[in-house]
Amino acid sequence: MDKAIDKFTVPAEELNKQKEYTELVSTVLKSRFTEGKPKAFVHTYGCQGNVADGEKLKGLLYSMGFEFCLSPEHADLVLYNTCAIREHAEDRVFGNVGALKPIKKKNPDMIIALCGCMTQQQTVADKLKESYPFVDIVFGTHVAHRLPEFVYRSLCLGKRVFETADSDGNIVEGLPIKRDGTFRAWVPVMYGCNNFCSYCIVPYVRGRERSRDFDTVVEEVRGLVADGYKEINLLGQNVNSYNKNLPEEKQFPALLRAINDIDGDFIIRFMTSHPRDCTHELIEAMAQCKKVAKHLHLPVQSGNDRVLKEMNRHYSREKYLSLIDYAYELMPELSITSDIIVGFPGETYEEFCDTLSLVERVKYTSLFTFIFSPRKGTKAYDMDDPVSRKEKGVWFKELTDLQEKIAGERTARMKGRSYRVLVEEKAKTEGFLSGRTQGNVIIEFEGDESLIGSFADVKVTNPRTWIVYGELV
Numbered sequence: 524m525d526k527a528i529d530k531f532t533v534p535a536e537e538l539n540k541q542k543e544y545t546e547l548v549s550t551v552l553k554s555r556f557t558e559g560k561p562k563a564f565v566h567t568y569g570c571q572g573n574v575a576d577g578e579k580l581k582g583l584l585y586s587m588g589f590e591f592c593l594s595p596e597h598a599d600l601v602l603y604n605t606c607a608i609r610e611h612a613e614d615r616v617f618g619n620v621g622a623l624k625p626i627k628k629k630n631p632d633m634i635i636a637l638c639g640c641m642t643q644q645q646t647v648a649d650k651l652k653e654s655y656p657f658v659d660i661v662f663g664t665h666v667a668h669r670l671p672e673f674v675y676r677s678l679c680l681g682k683r684v685f686e687t688a689d690s691d692g693n694i695v696e697g698l699p700i701k702r703d704g705t706f707r708a709w710v711p712v713m714y715g716c717n718n719f720c721s722y723c724i725v726p727y728v729r730g731r732e733r734s735r736d737f738d739t740v741v742e743e744v745r746g747l748v749a750d751g752y753k754e755i756n757l758l759g760q761n762v763n764s765y766n767k768n769l770p771e772e773k774q775f776p777a778l779l780r781a782i783n784d785i786d787g788d789f790i791i792r793f794m795t796s797h798p799r800d801c802t803h804e805l806i807e808a809m810a811q812c813k814k815v816a817k818h819l820h821l822p823v824q825s826g827n828d829r830v831l832k833e834m835n836r837h838y839s840r841e842k843y844l845s846l847i848d849y850a851y852e853l854m855p856e857l858s859i860t861s862d863i864i865v866g867f868p869g870e871t872y873e874e875f876c877d878t879l880s881l882v883e884r885v886k887y888t889s890l891f892t893f894i895f896s897p898r899k900g901t902k903a904y905d906m907d908d909p910v911s912r913k914e915k916g917v918w919f920k921e922l923t924d925l926q927e928k929i930a931g932e933r934t935a936r937m938k939g940r941s942y943r944v945l946v947e948e949k950a951k952t953e954g955f956l957s958g959r960t961q962g963n964v965i966i967e968f969e970g971d972e973s974l975i976g977s978f979a980d981v982k983v984t985n986p987r988t989w990i991v992y993g994e995l996v
């Protein structure tokens with residue numbers, strides 16, 4: 524195994540120890556729950572990377588003997604896997620944890636556990652310790668694989684558990700995974716982030732960048748395809764720096780090609796690409812690999828060079844636009860999406876207008892837009908921020924209105940054309956299904972539920988801005 528990976532890999536002895544705890548917990552649970560299995564309610568907040576973690580936590584709980592329920596009311600164990608990206612995300616978690624207090628009053632044996640990015644922050648862990656005495660287990664992102672041990676300490680020893688030490692992070696292979704979906708799978712290829720964008724908490728709560736072994740990832744995908752998965756999502760905060768210290772044949776474009784070579788009818792997606800590390804090789808690999816969705820999520824954050832510099836993004840507006848031009852040149856039908864922050868500290872209205880003009884120029888399919896949220900510990904937290912929240916709200920609306928117009932124009936051009944979609948679920952309208960195009964546009968159409976989880980060809984008949992309607996071909 525490559526040395527860099529070795530440094531992060533959790534040793535087998537550690538994982539074996541956890542297997543022993545799993546057995547211990549399982550035995551205790553069997554003796555305490557003689558009629559039926561104990562129930563766990565697991566909820567994950569935040570990004571798909573966190574969802575992938577959640578599936579492993581569920582895998583561990585399942586191995587301990589839990590089955591899963593859909594609300595905390597009748598749960599024997601509640602686990603919230605949290606996100607810290609914006610203040611709003613944290614407020615929601617605190618609200619939901621508060622709501623567990625009366626439930627626990629009725630069921631004092633219930634174990635309440637919190638983990639994820641939010642609890643990796645010492646301030647949050649301290650607050651939970653002092654002000655939320657009914658919370659039993661709090662652990663950070665770097666020790667998630669030790670969940671069996673934590674449940675053991677709470678369940679069998681009756682101790683409160685707080686394990687949130689900081690670390691550069693690790694790579695844990697071989698954990699059981701209880702996947703939420705049957706046709707869409709999340710496959711992390713790298714963890715952590717070294718970029719330290721000045722507004723962002725992720726590098727502080729997720730540790731340093733580290734990549735999973737190339738062949739291990741390819742084999743995982745091969746197994747998923749054999750199991751019938753139709754959409755493989757390769758995940759990382761910055762997938763373009765996957766194996767960046769190794770030779771090219773182990774880097775991300777090569778990984779895309781290797782996965783594209785796996786036999787089977789499936790589609791490959793990836794996110795997120797950081798514009799700084801987005802290379803022509805990546806765009807070429809996308810264009811050449813048939814199974815790779817022609818969709819690029821390339822978060823720009825701002826269209827103004829001064830703001831980009833303050834954000835520590837390491838690319839200019841011009842470099843970003845030249846990447847976009849190259850991508851459209853190779854893939855004229857490419858769908859591009861982005862993340863944008865409105866109201867970064869010190870951003871002026873004129874600078875914000877550069878973001879508007881960039882959005883107009885790129886013609887995104889859709890945008891994830893956020894008002895800047897100060898995160899304690901980041902550089903931007905201490906920057907002067909003279910523009911009021913209300914004013915930022917006005918700018919925000921201007922941006923979303925513009926994007927709505929662009930999206931409307933884009934979807935209008937879809938009329939009369941056919942698209943291959945992966946059918947995902949029943950739509951709200953009775954008898955309708957909803958599917959997603961390669962470009963990440965949702966189309967709704969009449970069809971039988973049995974189509975869910977398979978590919979279908981759909982012709983667009985009535986594109987509206989928010990919902991595109993079509994019919995099965």
Ligand code: SAH
Nearest residue numbers: 722723760795822862863864893894895896
């Ligand atoms: N690694 C990805 C981003 C992950 S976070 C990348 O670099 O593109 C997802 C998005 O949340 C970011 O792209 C950014 O737009 C937004 N975000 C992150 N921190 C934020 C903050 N403090 N306030 C507002 N939005 C933020």
Ligand code: SF4
Nearest residue numbers: 716718719720723725
């Ligand atoms: Fe955050 Fe920047 Fe890393 Fe993305 S690249 S996770 S925005 S620090």
Ligand code: F3S
Nearest residue numbers: 569570606607608640
């Ligand atoms: Fe949130 Fe952590 Fe993801 S902060 S966005 S869950 S990496």
